[in-house]
Amino acid sequence: MRIGELSRKTGVPVPTIKYYVREGLLPAGELTSRNQASYDETHERRLRLIRALLDVGGMKVAEIADVLAAVDDPERPLHKVLGAAADRMGGTADGHDDAEAAAARTTVTGLISRRGWRTHESNPAATDLARALAALTRLGHGAFAELLDTYADAAEQVARADLAYVDRRVAVEDIVEGVVIGTVLGEAVFSALRRLAHVDASARRYGAEGGTS
Amino acid sequence: MRIGELSRKTGVPVPTIKYYVREGLLPAGELTSRNQASYDETHERRLRLIRALLDVGGMKVAEIADVLAAVDDPERPLHKVLGAAADRMGGTADGHDDAEAAAARTTVTGLISRRGWRTHESNPAATDLARALAALTRLGHGAFAELLDTYADAAEQVARADLAYVDRRVAVEDIVEGVVIGTVLGEAVFSALRRLAHVDASARRYGAEGGTS
DNA sequence: CATGAATGGATAGCGGCACTATCCGCTATC
DNA sequence: GATAGCGGATAGTGCCGCTATCCATTCATG
Structure with missing residues (x-):
C-alpha cells in the first residue's frame, strides 16, 4: 500500500501523514525505491489510533509521541506506559x-491511604486531583471534598471493569496498546456518560428537558 | 479595589485581566473617573472561576464566555446553562x-432508552459518546461497549452525588454557578481519580509500582 | 517509451489561541 | 509636581496542528 491509499482508507490527508511521520507518531513506510515506500495494516491501525487519541482523547501530538514510543518500546515496562498515558492531562x-x-x-x-491505593502521591494524577480540589476550595466549594469517596467508589468500579476487560483480551502483545486505548478513550466515554447522567438527573429534579445548548 | 490589587490577589497579570474583560469573560470595573475603575469581590471570584475553568477544566476562552453569559442571564434557563456547560468538549x-x-x-x-435517561440523542454528549465508541470499534475494541452499563452505573452514581451536593447548597443564586463548577471541575476530579484507581488496579495485578512517567 | 500523476523528502507558511508588549493620555498619591 | 499606576487600544508573540509548495524521482497508462 502506498501513501495515497493509506490516506484514502483513513481519511487523513497525505501531508498530515507525512507530518506524523516527521513527528515520530507513525513509523515511515518501508522504502522500495528512492521515493517509493509501502505501508501495511500496522500503519493503518496506528494512524487510526493516532486520530482517536487526538480527536476523541484530546491528547497533544507530543504527548501521543511519548505514549507511542513507550508502547513500541520492547522493554515494555507496563507501568511506565501507563504513566505516560496517564500523564496526559499535564498540569500547567x-x-x-x-x-x-x-x-x-x-x-x-x-484519600490515597484511606483507600489503600498502591500509588505514590507524586503521581501526576494526584497532583491534578489536588489542583482541582484547591480550585474548588478557592471557589467556596471546599465541601465538594465530601463527595470524594463516592467519586472514588465509582472510579474503582470503572477501573475494575477496565482491568477485567483488558485481562480477557487476546494476546499479551495487544495488552499495552489496549490499556492506552482504554485509559484515554475510556475517559472520553465516561465523561460523555457523566454529562448524560447529569442532564437526566437535573431533568428529573427541575423538570426541564435536557437541552442541546 | 483597583486592577493591580485584583491582579495581586489572584495571580493573574494585569494585561490578562484586561484581555478577559475584552473577551467578555469578566465584567469591566465600575468607572470612577475617565481612567480609574474599581473592582470588588465579585470580580475576584469571577476571575478565580475563569482560571479554574481554564486551567483545571481545560475549557477554551470562547466556551467560558458562552457559559458565563448563560450564568449571568437573568432568565436563567437552567438546562440551557447546563447545555452550555456540558457542550464544552465540542467535537471537531x-x-x-x-x-x-x-x-x-x-x-x-x-443505552439511553434502556436506562430511561431523559435526554435526547441530539445531546452533544450523546454525539461525543458515539464518536468515542466508533473510534473504539475502528480500533478493534468494539467489545468495549460491554462495559457501557458498568460505566453508566458509575456515571449515575456520580451524577446523583453531584445533584445532592448542589441541592443542599445555600441560595438559589449560587445554584447555577455551582452546577457549572461541579460539571466542569467534577470531571477533572473524576478523571484524576480514575487514573489513580487504574494505577492501583494494575499495580495489584502486575505488581509494579505506579510510576510518575 | 513518452507523459501525466503520484511519491518521498524538505522547507516555509498559515490560522487559531491565549496571552503579552507597547503606547497614549490621564489620574491618584506622595 | 514627580512618579507610579490606570483604562483603553493596537500590535505582536509563541505554540500547535497542520497545509502549501517545491524538487527530483518513479509509477502507471496509452
Whole structure:
C-alpha cells in the first residue's frame, strides 16, 4: 500500500501523514525505491489510533509521541506506559502554592491511604486531583471534598471493569496498546456518560428537558 | 479595589485581566473617573472561576464566555446553562460518517432508552459518546461497549452525588454557578481519580509500582 | 517509451489561541 | 509636581496542528 491509499482508507490527508511521520507518531513506510515506500495494516491501525487519541482523547501530538514510543518500546515496562498515558492531562503547574494547595494535597494523601491505593502521591494524577480540589476550595466549594469517596467508589468500579476487560483480551502483545486505548478513550466515554447522567438527573429534579445548548 | 490589587490577589497579570474583560469573560470595573475603575469581590471570584475553568477544566476562552453569559442571564434557563456547560468538549465533527459511526449511534440510542435517561440523542454528549465508541470499534475494541452499563452505573452514581451536593447548597443564586463548577471541575476530579484507581488496579495485578512517567 | 500523476523528502507558511508588549493620555498619591 | 499606576487600544508573540509548495524521482497508462 502506498501513501495515497493509506490516506484514502483513513481519511487523513497525505501531508498530515507525512507530518506524523516527521513527528515520530507513525513509523515511515518501508522504502522500495528512492521515493517509493509501502505501508501495511500496522500503519493503518496506528494512524487510526493516532486520530482517536487526538480527536476523541484530546491528547497533544507530543504527548501521543511519548505514549507511542513507550508502547513500541520492547522493554515494555507496563507501568511506565501507563504513566505516560496517564500523564496526559499535564498540569500547567502554575506557582499557586498557597494554603488551599497544601490542604488539597493533604486531602489527597489522606484519600490515597484511606483507600489503600498502591500509588505514590507524586503521581501526576494526584497532583491534578489536588489542583482541582484547591480550585474548588478557592471557589467556596471546599465541601465538594465530601463527595470524594463516592467519586472514588465509582472510579474503582470503572477501573475494575477496565482491568477485567483488558485481562480477557487476546494476546499479551495487544495488552499495552489496549490499556492506552482504554485509559484515554475510556475517559472520553465516561465523561460523555457523566454529562448524560447529569442532564437526566437535573431533568428529573427541575423538570426541564435536557437541552442541546 | 483597583486592577493591580485584583491582579495581586489572584495571580493573574494585569494585561490578562484586561484581555478577559475584552473577551467578555469578566465584567469591566465600575468607572470612577475617565481612567480609574474599581473592582470588588465579585470580580475576584469571577476571575478565580475563569482560571479554574481554564486551567483545571481545560475549557477554551470562547466556551467560558458562552457559559458565563448563560450564568449571568437573568432568565436563567437552567438546562440551557447546563447545555452550555456540558457542550464544552465540542467535537471537531469530522465527516467520518461510516458504518461504525452509525452503529455507535444506535448503541447510544439503545443505552439511553434502556436506562430511561431523559435526554435526547441530539445531546452533544450523546454525539461525543458515539464518536468515542466508533473510534473504539475502528480500533478493534468494539467489545468495549460491554462495559457501557458498568460505566453508566458509575456515571449515575456520580451524577446523583453531584445533584445532592448542589441541592443542599445555600441560595438559589449560587445554584447555577455551582452546577457549572461541579460539571466542569467534577470531571477533572473524576478523571484524576480514575487514573489513580487504574494505577492501583494494575499495580495489584502486575505488581509494579505506579510510576510518575 | 513518452507523459501525466503520484511519491518521498524538505522547507516555509498559515490560522487559531491565549496571552503579552507597547503606547497614549490621564489620574491618584506622595 | 514627580512618579507610579490606570483604562483603553493596537500590535505582536509563541505554540500547535497542520497545509502549501517545491524538487527530483518513479509509477502507471496509452
